[in-house]
Amino acid sequence: MTTATNAPAWTTAVDDAPIAVAAAADLVAIAGAGGTAWILEAATGTPVGTVTLPGGLLAAAFSPDAAHLALSGPVGHALWRRADGRVLAEQTGAWSSAVRWAAPDRLAVASGRRALVLDTDGAQQWATDPAPSTVTDVAWLREGRRLASSAYGGVRCHERHTDKPVAEYKYLGSHLAIALNPNGRWICTGNQDSSIHIWRTRDGDDLTMQGYPEKIARLAFDDTGRWLASDGAPDITVWEFSGKGPAGTSPRSLRAHETITALAWRPGSSAVLASAGAEGTVAFWRADSGRPGTRVKPTWMRELPEPVTAMAWADPHTLVIADYEGRIEAWPLPDSLAR
Numbered sequence: 001m002t003t004a005t006n007a008p009a010w011t012t013a014v015d016d017a018p019i020a021v022a023a024a025a026d027l028v029a030i031a032g033a034g035g036t037a038w039i040l041e042a043a044t045g046t047p048v049g050t051v052t053l054p055g056g057l058l059a060a061a062f063s064p065d066a067a068h069l070a071l072s073g074p075v076g077h078a079l080w081r082r083a084d085g086r087v088l089a090e091q092t093g094a095w096s097s098a099v100r101w102a103a104p105d106r107l108a109v110a111s112g113r114r115a116l117v118l119d120t121d122g123a124q125q126w127a128t129d130p131a132p133s134t135v136t137d138v139a140w141l142r143e144g145r146r147l148a149s150s151a152y153g154g155v156r157c158h159e160r161h162t163d164k165p166v167a168e169y170k171y172l173g174s175h176l177a178i179a180l181n182p183n184g185r186w187i188c189t190g191n192q193d194s195s196i197h198i199w200r201t202r203d204g205d206d207l208t209m210q211g212y213p214e215k216i217a218r219l220a221f222d223d224t225g226r227w228l229a230s231d232g233a234p235d236i237t238v239w240e241f242s243g244k245g246p247a248g249t250s251p252r253s254l255r256a257h258e259t260i261t262a263l264a265w266r267p268g269s270s271a272v273l274a275s276a277g278a279e280g281t282v283a284f285w286r287a288d289s290g291r292p293g294t295r296v297k298p299t300w301m302r303e304l305p306e307p308v309t310a311m312a313w314a315d316p317h318t319l320v321i322a323d324y325e326g327r328i329e330a331w332p333l334p335d336s337l338a339r
Contacts, residue, residue: 008329010045014038020323021312024062028320029069031060042314051087053078061099068120070107072096077109079122088122098137102144105150110135115149129163137177139182150175169199176217181225190216207247222265225286231260238287250293262311272337276308300334
C-alpha cells in the first residue's frame with residue numbers, strides 16, 4: 001500500500017454538505033443536501049451554473065452527453081438544460097431518491113410508489129403502476145428498452161408504456177439499491193435485512209448473500225459486469241460474476257474504513273475501485289488482486305481532515321471527491337494504478 005502525497009488537480013468548495021457527485025463528458029455536478037447543485041468544468045473546477053430544487057436533494061445524474069442534469073429529492077425532481085440554463089423543477093410532493101438516464105433523451109425517476117419516464121423537457125412519457133411501497137431505486141436494462149424498479153418485495157420490470165410489470169423478481173423485504181450487470185444477465189439488490197439478493201434474469205433463479213452486519217445501501221457493478229462491490233460492513237465485499245456467477249464462492253474483501261460512505265468503479269476494464277469512509281480516508285484497490293475469500297490490501301490510500309460523503313470519476317484518470325464540509329477535490333489517478 002502507498003499513501004498519496006500528490007496534490008489534487010484542482011480544489012474548490014460549495015456552501016453545503018454534498019450528498020452526491022455526478023459526472024459526464026466535461027462537466028461535474030455537486031449535489032448539496034439543502035437543495036442546490038453546483039455544476040463545474042471537470043478539467044478545472046470552474047463554475048458553470050447552479051440548480052436548486054426546494055426541499056433538498058438525494059440524487060443527481062447527467063445525461064450521457066452532459067446536455068442535461070437530473071436531480072431528485074424528498075419533494076420532487078428537477079432538470080437543467082446546458083444549452084440555455086433552463087431549469088424545470090417539479091415539486092410533486094413525492095419522495096424521489098433515484099434518477100437514471102437510458103439515453104440522452106430518456107430519464108427514469110423514482111417518484112413515490114411509481115417510476116416515471118420523462119423526456120428532456122420534463123414531460124412524462126409513461127409511468128408504472130404503484131409499487132407496494134416507495135420506489136427506492138431504478139435502473140435500465142436491454143439497452144434502455146426495459147426499466148427495473150425496487151421496492152418492498154422485490155424488483156419489477158416494465159417495458160415501454162407498460163404500467164403493469166412484464167417481469168417480477170420477488171424477495172420479501174425492503175430493497176434499498178439495484179445493480180444490473182451491463183449485459184442484463186443479473187439483477188442484484190442491496191437490502192435492509194443486511195443481504196444481497198441476486199436473480200438470473202432469463203429464468204428467475206435466485207440466491208441470497210447473507211451474514212452482513214449492516215444494511216446494504218451501496219451496490220455497484222464495474223463496467224465489465226464481472227465485479228460487484230457492496231458496503232454492509234467495515235469490509236467492502238467484491239463478488240465475482242464471471243462464468244456461472246457467484247453461487248458457492250466467497251468474495252474478496254477490503255477493510256480500510258470504519259464506515260463506508262462512497263464506492264466508485266473506475267470507468268473501463270481496469271477492475272479499480274475507489275472507496276471512502278466516515279473517518280476521512282479514501283482508498284484505491286484492485287478487485288482482481290488476491291483470491292476469493294481473502295482480504296485485499298489497498299493499493300493507495302489518503303487521509304483527509306473531514307469525512308468524504310460522495311465521489312465520482314470525471315474520466316478514467318480523474319476522481320472527484322466531496323467532503324462533509326463542502327470541499328471538492330479532483331485527484332489524478334496514481335501512476336501505480338494507470339494500466
